Amino acid sequence: MTQFKQYLPQFLTWLRNGFAFCTTWFLLLLLALGVLHGAETVTMQALVHLLLWCAGGSLLFCLIFTKLLLRSAGFTFRLTLFLLLAAGYQFLLPIYGPNPLRFLFGKQFPMQYGGTQWEYFVGANFNAIVFVGIMAVLFLACMVIYHFYSKKKGTLYTEALRRYQEEGENAAV
Amino acid sequence: MEIQIQEQADSPLQVIIRCTRADERIRRLRSHIALFDSRLQAKDGEATCFVDACEVLYFESVDNRTFLYTVDAVMEIRQRLYELELLLSEREFLRISKSQIVNIRKIRSLRPELNRTILATMCNGEKLSISRKYAPALRRLLQI
Numbered sequence: 001m002t003q004f005k006q007y008l009p010q011f012l013t014w015l016r017n018g019f020a021f022c023t024t025w026f027l028l029l030l031l032a033l034g035v036l037h038g039a040e041t042v043t044m045q046a047l048v049h050l051l052l053w054c055a056g057g058s059l060l061f062c063l064i065f066t067k068l069l070l071r072s073a074g075f076t077f078r079l080t081l082f083l084l085l086a087a088g089y090q091f092l093l094p095i096y097g098p099n100p101l102r103f104l105f106g107k108q109f110p111m112q113y114g115g116t117q118w119e120y121f122v123g124a125n126f127n128a129i130v131f132v133g134i135m136a137v138l139f140l141a142c143m144v145i146y147h148f149y150s151k152k153k154g155t156l157y158t159e160a161l162r163r164y165q166e167e168g169e170n171a172a173v
Numbered sequence: 174m175e176i177q178i179q180e181q182a183d184s185p186l187q188v189i190i191r192c193t194r195a196d197e198r199i200r201r202l203r204s205h206i207a208l209f210d211s212r213l214q215a216k217d218g219e220a221t222c223f224v225d226a227c228e229v230l231y232f233e234s235v236d237n238r239t240f241l242y243t244v245d246a247v248m249e250i251r252q253r254l255y256e257l258e259l260l261l262s263e264r265e266f267l268r269i270s271k272s273q274i275v276n277i278r279k280i281r282s283l284r285p286e287l288n289r290t291i292l293a294t295m296c297n298g299e300k301l302s303i304s305r306k307y308a309p310a311l312r313r314l315l316q317i
Contacts, residue, residue, distance in 0.1 A: 074289040074305075146287065154284030157291070160315040161283055168264065168278065 004068065011068045018058035026050050056089050079142050083135050090131075205262045215241055215248035224248065226266075230295050231275040232257055244297045267311060269293070269303040277314070 030050060034042060063069055064082045073081075188206050192199050212223035230242045234254045241248055252260065257274055269275045275293060284292045291303040291311060303311055 074287070076287050143287070150285050150287065154282065157283035157285060157315070157317060160317050161277070161280060164315050165278055 003071070007066060007068045011062050011066045014062045014066055015058055018061055019054055022054035022058055023051065026054055053090070057086055060085050060089060075146055076143070079139065079146075083139055087131070087135055201259065213241065213250055213252075215250045217246060217248045222248070226261060227276070227278065229276050230279045230297065230299070231269075231273055231301060232266075234272040242299075264314075267307070267314065269301060269307050269311070271304075273301065275301060275303075283311075 027050065030042065030046065033039075060082060064078050064085070070078065190199060190202060190206075212225050213229070215222055215224050224241060224243065228243050230244065232239060232241050232250075232254060234240075239250050239253055239257070241250055254268070254272070254274055257266070258268060261274070265277055266274050267277055275295075279296050280293045281296050282294045284294075285308075286292055286302075289305045289308065291308050293301045293303055295301065
């Protein structure tokens, strides 16, 4: 319980900052897409969807990447869990409303069904394939960034090791 | 703990530990001091030799046998890993996995890996992996 209280302020700070950041940027993106497609209005449905999307995404991110619930999980596990849960959330939200990908792209991609079995499969599941592709690229990008980050972290670890070794030598002298 | 050095001409090196009671902690301190000036008995094939602990890169346990690795040799020793843990200085030797103890002074560089292990590169270029279970102990020691 003490540790829960210890990590709660950080969790709440990240949640506030994450929600504000997401909402601002997705709103700007929504406006930009609207201008590009010649839209004159932004519907309430789109705004509510955007808010729910950002709130849920921020909450998931903060729950998984802070130490409030997961104390000792590594980066790869946290990233995988986040992407899986975020994907699930995006498809559940809203089940009876507009498809999230359609919301993002403005309209269903014009894809002709028929022809070969493969063309039919791709046509029928195009949105899902694009979504999975985006998640996969995001995952790989995060892993590449973390790879370079851990290289830099290695420099910090080695510096700490050198300081420790020098302290030991000075003590021996 | 107070440490004093008294220089006296023509007197042999003598270490006296003053304490209220000789408990486990004091006995470990005695072992560490004793090891400072002593060597580990090791077998190199048929021959027996003595190796300074400070020359050892790491110890490894394989098939219930313990081996020490220096820059240019691998030798078998009598002690088990848990015995070495008690015998060796915890500031210089750290358990990094179920079967290895490493000499921290012989590590050249460290690098954290994606799977929460830490890769240690030794002074001879050899790479050892510090497991997830023992990585926090290293971080505490280095105050990272």
